[in-house]
Amino acid sequence: MSDLTRRRVLGRTAAAAAAIVLAGPAVSAYAAESGHDHHGTGSGHRPFDEIYEGRRIEGRLTSGSGGHHDFGIAVFVDGRPLHIMPRGDGWISVINHYEVFASPYEVTRAAVRALRGANLV
């Protein structure tokens, strides 16, 4: 749940949030919390790292050791984590929460389109 805590804190300190850049290791730490497996490694996730509409999008494979929010891949827009989750046989994110996409890659690209150049907090 440290993920949720982080987001709430950022939300409350919105003015300062833009200045905060979360480091990769910290992200890996919360993604790897213990718990039961969901869509962990072995689910065929494809890592990605490319520029889409001027933004760097990355999908980094995670341990898949479990955790409430470890789905075997963590995605980032310009280095900032975008929270995604499986829904049905597809994927949603906190930005496109009511729309299902085929893959973590597609839901990340949809977030870039919605962001209109803004940074995630």
Added chain:
Amino acid sequence: MAVRKNQAKLTKAERRDFVEALLELKRRGGYDKYVETHDRFVMSDLDDQERTGHVSPSFLPWHRQFLLDFERDLQSVNPAVTLPYWDFTVNRSLNDPVFAPDFLGGNGRERDAQVMDGPFAYGGGRWPIYFKVDERPFLMREMGRSKTTPQLPTAATVEAALAAPYYDEAPWNSTSKAGFRNLVEGWANGNTGPHNTVHRWVGGHMNTGMSPNDPVFWLLHCFIDKLWSDWQRRHPKAPAYLPVEPVKDIVALNQPMKPWSEKGQRVTPADMIDHRKFYSYDTDAA
């Protein structure tokens, strides 16, 4: 008994009072906890893990209590205010009075989705967005611009949900096929149901986990709440809520729901079935 009314039938004074209550609750710091709570549940509700607010049978009773809490806070500002509902199947355009400048304001602009008119426009200084996914501090809408969702739901879509003969079914999540709950929440039939469709059509904040940042959230959910009551009236012999017996990861009829249980309050789906304990709708029989 408080009466919840169709927003299209509110008087000018009623429209003003509702807007002013929203703005005053925001000013007092009592609004954003609802955005935060909603997002917390959005983030934790998963198809195959514990789920309460969404993708589960308790979607309807959870939001009924969530709206009641919010309505009571609005009434602490002005006791005469009740939540209006938005029947989005009627006008189905940006000209709907719900988006008029004296009520919730209109669409976001093309460049950055910023809502530019009405009481919730950033320029007015009364509706800063504190709890958000990106840096933008203003209310955002992208109405009608979604390629996948260019139109609001039709009355036929709502009717298809109301016609469902039972409330919900296993596996009690976004893949449940034909129960009222998942038809109206919207994941069923390729994610075409009314609740999700409206969230996508309005877009901007409404398409995010922080959707209560947009006051239209309350009017959408008030209508969804009314539909649960309409469905019960249509199917008086069907159990108003399922499951009755406990099932892993979801809330059964007589089990307490979070977040209220975390605060020592016991709120169960059974407690929420009859809305007439709390308020009436303007369409209820006299």
